Amino acid sequence: xxxxxxxxxxxxxxxxxxxxxxxxxxxxxxxxxxxxxxxxxxxxxxxxxxxxxxxxxxxxxxxxxxxxxxxxxxxxxxxxxxxxxxxxxxxxxxxxxxxxxxxxxxxxxxxxxxxxxxxxxxxxxxxxxxxxxxxxxxxxxxxxxxxxxxxxxxxxxxxxxxxxxxxxxxxxxxxxxxxxxxxxxxxxxxxxxxxxxxxxxxxxxxxxxxxxxxxxxxxxxxxxxxxxxxxxxxxxxxxxxxxxxxxxxxxxxxxxxxxxxxxxxxxxxxxxxxxxxxxxxxxxxxxxxxxxxxxxxxxxxx
Amino acid sequence: xxxxxxxxxxxxxxxxxxxxxxxxxxxxxxxxxxxxxxxxxxxxxxxxxxxxxxxxxxxxxxxxxxxxxxxxxxxxxxxxxxxxxxxxxxxxxxxxxxxxxxxxxxxxxxxxxxxxxxxxxxxxxxxxxxxxxxxxxxxxxxxxxxxxxxxxxxxxxxxxxxxxxxxxxxxxxxxxxxxxxxxxxxxxxxxxxxxxxxxxxxxxxxxxxxxxxxxxx
Numbered sequence: 001x002x003x004x005x006x007x008x009x010x011x012x013x014x015x016x017x018x019x020x021x022x023x024x025x026x027x028x029x030x031x032x033x034x035x036x037x038x039x040x041x042x043x044x045x046x047x048x049x050x051x052x053x054x055x056x057x058x059x060x061x062x063x064x065x066x067x068x069x070x071x072x073x074x075x076x077x078x079x080x081x082x083x084x085x086x087x088x089x090x091x092x093x094x095x096x097x098x099x100x101x102x103x104x105x106x107x108x109x110x111x112x113x114x115x116x117x118x119x120x121x122x123x124x125x126x127x128x129x130x131x132x133x134x135x136x137x138x139x140x141x142x143x144x145x146x147x148x149x150x151x152x153x154x155x156x157x158x159x160x161x162x163x164x165x166x167x168x169x170x171x172x173x174x175x176x177x178x179x180x181x182x183x184x185x186x187x188x189x190x191x192x193x194x195x196x197x198x199x200x201x202x203x204x205x206x207x208x209x210x211x212x213x214x215x216x217x218x219x220x221x222x223x224x225x226x227x228x229x230x231x232x233x234x235x236x237x238x239x240x241x242x243x244x245x246x247x248x249x250x251x252x253x254x255x256x257x258x259x260x261x262x263x264x265x266x267x268x269x270x271x272x273x274x275x276x277x278x279x280x281x282x283x284x285x286x287x288x289x290x291x292x293x294x295x296x297x298x299x300x301x302x
Numbered sequence: 303x304x305x306x307x308x309x310x311x312x313x314x315x316x317x318x319x320x321x322x323x324x325x326x327x328x329x330x331x332x333x334x335x336x337x338x339x340x341x342x343x344x345x346x347x348x349x350x351x352x353x354x355x356x357x358x359x360x361x362x363x364x365x366x367x368x369x370x371x372x373x374x375x376x377x378x379x380x381x382x383x384x385x386x387x388x389x390x391x392x393x394x395x396x397x398x399x400x401x402x403x404x405x406x407x408x409x410x411x412x413x414x415x416x417x418x419x420x421x422x423x424x425x426x427x428x429x430x431x432x433x434x435x436x437x438x439x440x441x442x443x444x445x446x447x448x449x450x451x452x453x454x455x456x457x458x459x460x461x462x463x464x465x466x467x468x469x470x471x472x473x474x475x476x477x478x479x480x481x482x483x484x485x486x487x488x489x490x491x492x493x494x495x496x497x498x499x500x501x502x503x504x505x506x507x508x509x510x511x512x513x514x515x516x517x518x519x
Contacts, residue, residue: 214374217408
C-alpha cells in the first residue's frame with residue numbers, strides 16, 4: 001500500500017515535471033481542451049440564465065380548472081378539499097358560474113345579451129397558483145389536474161410556457177449533443193498527445209520493461225498526464241466562461257434596465273463546476289487509457 | 303537454477319535460432335555461452351529473461367516455466383534476473399545515479415534506502431565519483447560498468463550478460479570479467495554470452511558452445 005502510494009506520487013510528480021519541461025506545448029493543448037469544453041459549459045450556463053429570466057418576466061403562472069357542467073356541489077367540495085391538500089399548489093380560488101356571470105355583466109356591459117340567455121352558459125372554475133415555478137413541474141401539475149374527475153380542462157393560461165419549455169428542451173438537447181461531440185474531441189486530443197508522449201518515451205518504456213516494470217507501472221504516468229491535462233483544460237474552460245459572462249454582463253444589465261428587470265448573468269455554481277472538472281479529468285483519463293492500451297503492447301523489448 | 307529441455311526457437315519467417323537445446327545451469331554456477339555470430343547466443347539469453355518465448359520445449363528459471371508464464375508475472379521474474387547488454391541500454395536523459403535507481407524505483411524501494419543501494423552498486427563497479435554524470439559523458443567502458451551496476455542493484459540471483467566485453471579493449475574486458483567473477487563468488491548465477499571461448503578456459507568456468515542453434519558437446 002505504501003509502495004503503491006509512493007508510485008502514484010512519483011507518477012504525478014513526473015507528469016508535473018514533463019509539463020514544466022514543455023510549458024508552451026502543454027498550455028496550448030490544455031487551451032484547446034479548454035476552448036472545446038467552454039462551448040457546452042457556456043451554453044449550459046446561458047440556458048440556466050434564460051430559464052431564470054423567463055421565470056422573472058412571466059410573473060405568476062396560473063392554471064385554470066374548468067369543471068364539468070354536471071358537477072354537483074358535493075363533487076366540487078371534494079375537489080376543493082383535494083386541491084387544498086396538495087403540496088404542489090400554493091393557492092386556489094373558486095369562481096362559481098353565477099359569480100362569473102355577474103362579473104361578465106358588470107365588467108363587459110353585456111347585460112342585455114346575457115339577460116336573453118335561457119340558462120347560464122359559464123362553467124364553474126378554480127384558478128390555481130402552483131407552488132413551484134419550474135416549467136416542467138407546472139406542466140406536470142397541469143397534466144395531473146387534467147386527469148381529476150369532474151374536470152373538463154386544465155388550462156395553462158400562458159401558451160408560451162409550453163413554447164418556452166419546448167425551446168429549453170431543444171437547447172438542453174443541443175448542449176448534450178455538443179458536450180458529447182466535444183467530449184469525443186477531448187478523448188481524441190488526449191489520445192494523440194499521449195501517443196506522442198509514448199513514442200518519445202519508447203526507449204524508457206523498453207528499458208523499464210526489461211528491468212521488471214509491470215504494465216500498470218508503465219501506464220500510470222500516462223494516465224496521470226491525461227487526467228491532469230483534462231482537469232487543467234476544464235479549469236481553463238471555467239475561466240473562459242467566467243470571463244465571457246463578465247464581459248457580457250455590462251450589456252445584459254443595460255438591456256435588463258430597459259425592460260425594468262433586475263437581471264444579470266449568474267456564473268455556474270459549485271456543483272456545475274465540480275461536474276465540469278470531473279467530466280474533463282475523466283475524459284482525459286479515458287483518452288490516455290485508450291491510447292496507452294493501443295500503443296504500449298507495441299513496445300516490447302527485443 | 304536455469305534448465306532448458308529440448309528447447310527450439312523458430313522466428314516468424316522460418317529462421318531457426320535454437321534447435322533441441324537441453325542443459326542445466328545450477329544455482330551459483332558461472333557459465334559462458336560461445337559460438338559464432340548468429341549461433342543463437344543472444345536468443346538463449348532472451349529465453350531465460352522471458353524476452354522471447356520458446357517455440358517448443360521448456361525453459362525453467364528458479365522453478366518457474368518461463369514459456370508458460372502469464373504476461374503479468376514476467377516483470378517479477380525479470381526483477382530477479384540482472385541483464386547486461388552489449389549496447390548498454392542506458393537512459394541518456396538521466397544521470398548515472400538515476401539510471402541505477404530505476405530498477406529500485408520500479409520495485410518500490412524507499413528513496414533513502416534505494417540511494418544507499420545505488421551508491422553501493424556504483425561503488426562495486428568503480429563509478430561512485432561519477433554518479434551525477436550523464437551517460438554521454440561516460441566512456442564506453444564506464445557505460446558498460448554503469449549497465450552492470452543497474453543489473454546488480456536489485457541483488458538478482460541470476461545475472462545475464464550479452465557480449466559484455468564486445469566493444470572493449472583487452473584490459474578493460476579483463477576488469478569486467480573479474481567483476482562478474484566476484485559477483486559469482488557471493489552466490490550469483492552468471493551466464494555470459496561471448497564469441498571468445500578463451501575466457502571460459504581462463505576462468506575455469508562451464509562452457510556451452512552453440513553451432514547454428516545446436517548445442518555441441
